[in-house]
Amino acid sequence: MNNLFVFCELDEGKPADVSLELLTKGRSLANTLGCKLEAVVLGNGIEGIEKELYPYGTDVVHLADDPIFEHYRTLPFTSVITGLFRQEMPQIALMGATSTGRDLGPRVSSALHSGLTADCTALEIGDHYVKKSDTTYKNLLYQIRPAFGGNIIATIINPDHRPQMATVREGVMKREIVNENYRGELKNINFTAFIRPEDLVVEILDRHMEARKVDIKSAQIVVSGGYGMGSKENFNLLYELASVLGGEVAASRAAVDAGFAGHERQVGQTGVTVRPKLYIACGISGQIQHTAGMDQSGKIIAINNDPMAPINSIADYVIKGDVAEIIPKLIKYYKTNAR
Amino acid sequence: MNGLKIVVLAKQVPDTRNVGPDAMKADGTVNRSVLPAIFNPEDLNALEQALRLREQYPGTTVTVLTMGPGRAAEIIREGLYRGADDGVLLTDRAFAGSDTLATSYALALAVRRLEPDLVIGGRQAIDGDTAQVGPQIAEKLGWPQVTYAEEMHFEEERLIIRRRLELGVETVSAPLPLVVTVNGTAPACRYRNARLVMRYKYACTDTELQTESADYIAASRPVIKITEWGVEAIGADPEQLGLSGSPTKVKEIDNVVLQAKEARHLTSADRDIESLVRELLDSHTIG
Ligand SMILES: Cc1cc2nc3c(=O)[nH]c(=O)nc-3n(C[C@H](O)[C@H](O)[C@H](O)COP(=O)(O)OP(=O)(O)OC[C@H]3O[C@@H](n4cnc5c(N)ncnc54)[C@H](O)[C@@H]3O)c2cc1C
Ligand SMILES: Nc1ncnc2c1ncn2[C@@H]1O[C@H](COP(=O)(O)O)[C@@H](O)[C@H]1O
Numbered sequence: 001m002n003n004l005f006v007f008c009e010l011d012e013g014k015p016a017d018v019s020l021e022l023l024t025k026g027r028s029l030a031n032t033l034g035c036k037l038e039a040v041v042l043g044n045g046i047e048g049i050e051k052e053l054y055p056y057g058t059d060v061v062h063l064a065d066d067p068i069f070e071h072y073r074t075l076p077f078t079s080v081i082t083g084l085f086r087q088e089m090p091q092i093a094l095m096g097a098t099s100t101g102r103d104l105g106p107r108v109s110s111a112l113h114s115g116l117t118a119d120c121t122a123l124e125i126g127d128h129y130v131k132k133s134d135t136t137y138k139n140l141l142y143q144i145r146p147a148f149g150g151n152i153i154a155t156i157i158n159p160d161h162r163p164q165m166a167t168v169r170e171g172v173m174k175r176e177i178v179n180e181n182y183r184g185e186l187k188n189i190n191f192t193a194f195i196r197p198e199d200l201v202v203e204i205l206d207r208h209m210e211a212r213k214v215d216i217k218s219a220q221i222v223v224s225g226g227y228g229m230g231s232k233e234n235f236n237l238l239y240e241l242a243s244v245l246g247g248e249v250a251a252s253r254a255a256v257d258a259g260f261a262g263h264e265r266q267v268g269q270t271g272v273t274v275r276p277k278l279y280i281a282c283g284i285s286g287q288i289q290h291t292a293g294m295d296q297s298g299k300i301i302a303i304n305n306d307p308m309a310p311i312n313s314i315a316d317y318v319i320k321g322d323v324a325e326i327i328p329k330l331i332k333y334y335k336t337n338a339r
Numbered sequence: 340m341n342g343l344k345i346v347v348l349a350k351q352v353p354d355t356r357n358v359g360p361d362a363m364k365a366d367g368t369v370n371r372s373v374l375p376a377i378f379n380p381e382d383l384n385a386l387e388q389a390l391r392l393r394e395q396y397p398g399t400t401v402t403v404l405t406m407g408p409g410r411a412a413e414i415i416r417e418g419l420y421r422g423a424d425d426g427v428l429l430t431d432r433a434f435a436g437s438d439t440l441a442t443s444y445a446l447a448l449a450v451r452r453l454e455p456d457l458v459i460g461g462r463q464a465i466d467g468d469t470a471q472v473g474p475q476i477a478e479k480l481g482w483p484q485v486t487y488a489e490e491m492h493f494e495e496e497r498l499i500i501r502r503r504l505e506l507g508v509e510t511v512s513a514p515l516p517l518v519v520t521v522n523g524t525a526p527a528c529r530y531r532n533a534r535l536v537m538r539y540k541y542a543c544t545d546t547e548l549q550t551e552s553a554d555y556i557a558a559s560r561p562v563i564k565i566t567e568w569g570v571e572a573i574g575a576d577p578e579q580l581g582l583s584g585s586p587t588k589v590k591e592i593d594n595v596v597l598q599a600k601e602a603r604h605l606t607s608a609d610r611d612i613e614s615l616v617r618e619l620l621d622s623h624t625i626g
Contacts, residue, residue: 071509074474074484099504103486106471110443110478115586118469122623128590142590144623147467148355153593153623161586202483202513205499209507221625245625278624299624301615302602312602317615321607329609333616338626 003036003060004029005090005163007081008053009072009100010043015052018096018170021246025123025173026094027057032125033139035091036060040084040189042077044070050186057178062088064189068200071207072100075199078107083194085112090163092141094123097167105167115158116165117143121172121220121277128157141166171219174246174338214248214264221247222276224267224294227254228283228304229323235260237327238282244334250274252284268293280330282323286311303327340493342398343515345389346453348446348460348473349382349403349418351411355465376410378417381461383528385521388491389459390422390529396493400424404449406434406442412544415565419539420531427453428544431569433577438585439467443475445580448573450480457498458518462487470520477518484518485511489525539563 006026008019023039030037036059041049043065050061062084068076081104085093093108095101097119109116122144128137141164143156158164216222223242225235235249242249251261253268267274268290279297284290286302286309294300295314302315303326312318319326353374386403393399403418403426405411415426429449437445450458458477463470470486477484490501494512502509503522542563570577578584605611620626 074486078478099487099506102470103474103484106439106469106474107478107484109471110440110475113440113586115438115440116471117587118467118471122626143587148353154589155591155593156587157590158586159588202485202511204509204511206510207507208509209504211506278619299619315602317605318602319605319607319611319615326607326612329607329612330616333609333613334620334625337613337616337620 002089002091002162003038004033004092005038005040005085005088005094006058007093007095007101007104008039008041009096009098010041010046010049013043013046015041015049016096016098016170017175018098018101018168020053020056021170021173021175022094022096022168023053023056023058024176024178025168026092027178029092029123029125029141030057033091038062038088038090040081042069042080042189042191044068050184054182054184055177055180056175057182059184060187061184062187062189064191066191068191068195071204072104073200073202073204074103074107075202076195077104078111079194079196079199080189080191081108082111083191084189085163093163093165095165095167097169101167105165109165112161112163114161114163114165115156116167117145117156118167120145120166120168121153123166123168123173128159130159140164169218169220171221171246171248174244214262216248216250216265216267216274217272219248219274220277221245221280222250222267222274222278222294222297223247223280223282224250224252224284225255225260225282225323226252226284226290227258227260228285229255229260230283232260234324237324237331241280241327241331244331245278247276247278252290255284281311281315282327284311285309286314340396340496342396342400343392343457344453344455345392345399345401346450346455346458347382347386347389347401347403347418347423348458348476349386349405349414350379350461350464350466351376351405351407351414352379352464352466353377376413378414379461379464379466381463381521381523383421383461384523384525385459385461385519386418386421386423387526387528388488388519388521389457391526392457392491392493393422402426402453402455404446404453405429406445406449408435409544409546412547412565412567416539416542417531419542420536421529422532422535425566427566427568429568429573430544430546431580433570433575433580436582436585437580438587439469439471439475440586441580441584443472443479444584445573445575446472447476447479448575449568450476452568452573456515456517458482458516460518460520462520462522473518473520480516480518482516482518483513484520485513486520487522488519489522491519 009016038060277298406429
C-alpha cells in the first residue's frame with residue numbers, strides 16, 4: 001500500500017524509454033521514501049514483459065494482457081488505471097509526458113480528484129511547512145517544472161490528495177539498471193472488474209506510426225562534438241555523457257564530414273536548429289554557421305583547448321582544456337553528485 | 340445529420356512566446372503587464388474546426404466558453420468576429436487561483452448547463468502547457484475524449500477524427516457527446532470578418548456595461564449582451580473552486596534570471612569540474 005507507481009507505456013511491444021527512465025527515477029524516490037516501486041503495464045501479447053522491468057528495481061508488476069489493450073485508448077486504460085489506483089492507493093504515480101501519458105494522466109487525475117503536474121523536469125522528496133495551521137507535511141513529492149514560457153521554475157506539491165501525479169518527458173531523467181538479477185512479483189490485474197461496456201465506444205480505424213528517429217531537436221540536453229574530438233572512437237565519450245545526463249549527441253559539420261557522426265545529428269545552418277536547456281560544445285570552434293543552430297540554447301558550456309575559440313564568446317561556461325580529459329570528469333562528478 | 344450544438348473552449352493567455360527583453364523586471368520576476376493577452380493559439384484551431392462543422396451541417400451553433408477575469412470578454416468578442424454565434428464568460432472571484440482540476444470542474448458545470456453535443460478545445464494553453472483541462476472536463480462529464488485532433492468529419496452519426504501523435508497519425512471513430520482537443524497542426528483559424536466586427540464591436544457583458552464608457556455606448560446603440568455566469572449560475576460548490584478546490588499548490592517559484600552573458604572560466608581541474616556539475620544540478624539544468 002501507498003507505494004510509488006509508474007505507468008509503463010509500450011513502444012512496439014517493448015517498454016518505452018521514458019517508462020524505463022521513470023522506473024529509474026522511481027527507484028531512487030522509493031528508496032528515499034522507504035516504499036516499493038510498482039509498475040503497471042497494459043498490452044496485448046506481452047507475456048514475460050515483467051522481466052524487462054525488474055532490473056530497474058521494480059518490486060511489483062501489475063499486468064493486463066488482452067486484445068482490448070492492443071493500442072492505447074483513453075477509456076479502457078483510464079478505467080483500469082483508476083480502478084487499480086483506487087484499490088492500491090499509491091502515494092505517487094508517474095507517467096511519460098507522451099501523447100499517451102498526456103491523454104491518460106489528466107483523465108485519471110480528474111477521476112481520482114488528485115493533482116497532476118505536467119512535464120516535470122525534476123522530482124524530489126521534501127517536506128512542506130504550513131504556517132497557518134502549524135503543520136508539516138512529510139515526504140511530499142516536489143514536482144519541479146518550468147512555467148511561463150520557461151521564464152520561471154515552479155515547485156508544485158499536492159499536500160492533501162493522493163496519488164501525487166506527475167508526467168515527465170522522454171530524455172529528462174536518466175535510465176539505469178540497478179541490478180540485472182533484481183526480481184519482483186507479477187500480479188495480474190483483474191481488469192474485467194474495471195472495464196465497462198461504454199469504455200469501448202471509441203474505435204481505432206487506422207494507425208500509421210513512424211520509426212523513432214534520432215531527435216536532437218527535442219532533447220533537453222545536447223552534447224555536441226566537433227572536429228576537435230579527434231576521432232569516431234572519441235565520440236563514444238559523448239554518447240556516454242549524453243546517456244548519463246539523459247540527452248542526445250549532436251555534431252558540427254566538420255565532425256560529420258570527418259565521419260565521426262551521422263548527418264542527422266548535425267547542428268547549424270545546414271543542419272538542425274536546437275534550443276535545449278543545456279548545450280555542451282566539445283571541441284567545436286564555433287563558426288557562425290554552427291552557432292546559428294544553437295545560440296538560443298538555455299545554457300552553453302564550451303570545452304576547448306583554445307582560449308580564443310569563437311564559441312567561448314557565446315558560452316556561459318568556458319572550460320579550457322582537452323576534451324579527452326574533461327568529459328570523463330564530467331561523467332564521474334555527475335555520477336557522484338546526482339541524486 | 341441535424342444541426343449540432345458545439346461549445347468551443349477558449350482561454351485568454353499571456354503571450355509567453357514572445358518574451359522580449361522588457362518581459363523580465365530588474366529583480367528577475369516576470370513583468371506580466373508588458374505581455375499582451377491573446378487568444379490561446381490552439382483554441383483558434385479549435386474554433387476553426389467548429390466553424391467548419393457548422394458550414395457542413397446547417398442549423399449548427401457555435402458557442403465560445405471562456406473562464407477568466409472580466410477582461411476575458413475580449414476572447415468572446417474575438418470569437419464572434421471570426422464567426423461564433425454567441426459566447427459565455429465564466430467569471431467570479433471564487434474561480435481565482437484554480438488549478439486545472441478546479442478549472443475543469445467549473446467548465447464542466449458550464450458545459451452541462453449549455454447541453455452541447457460536442458465540446459472542442461485546444462490541446463493546451465501556452466501559459467502552462469499542461470494539456471489537462473480538456474481530458475479533465477471529459478472525465479467530469481463522463482464523455483469520451485479524442486485528443487490531438489487535426490481533421491474531423493461525420494460519417495453517419497459518428498465523428499471520424501485524425502489525431503496527430505508524436506510518432507504518427509491515428510484515425511478514430513467516436514460517438515457524440517464527445518470532447519475533442521485540437522492540435523496546432525490543424526488548419527489555422529479564419530480571419531476576422533469585417534461585417535462581424537462591425538456587428539459585435541459593442542457586444543458587452545453586464546459588468547462592462549456598468550463602466551462609464553459603456554454607458555455611452557449603450558446610449559448610442561443597442562447593445563448585444565455577452566452572457567456572464569458566476570458560481571451560482573452553474574451551481575458550483577465553492578469548496579471545489581479556487582485554491583481550496585485545487586489539489587496542486589505552488590510551493591515555490593524561482594525566477595530564471597536572464598542576464599547578459601558573462602562566461603565563467605574554468606580549468607580542467609577536478610575542483611572546477613565538480614563545482615560546475617553541482618551548480619548545474621542545483622539549478623535543475625541537469626539531474
Ligand atoms: C555554406 C556553409 C554551411 C555550413 N553549415 C554548417 C552547419 O550547418 N553546421 C556546422 O557545424 N558547420 C557548418 N559549416 C562549417 C563551419 O563553417 C565550420 O567549418 C565548422 O562548424 C567547424 O567545425 P568544428 O568546430 O567542429 O571544427 P574546427 O573549426 O576544426 O574546430 C575544432 C575545435 O576543436 C578544438 N580542439 C581541437 N582539439 C581539441 C581537444 N583535444 N580538446 C578540446 N578542444 C580541441 C580546436 O581548438 C577548435 O576550436 C558550414 C560552412 C559553410 C561554408
Ligand atoms: N480558463 C479556461 N477557459 C476556457 N477554456 C480553457 C480554460 N483553461 C483551459 N481551457 C481549455 O483547455 C485547453 C487546455 O488547457 P491547459 O490544460 O491549461 O493546457 C485550452 O486549450 C482550452 O481549450
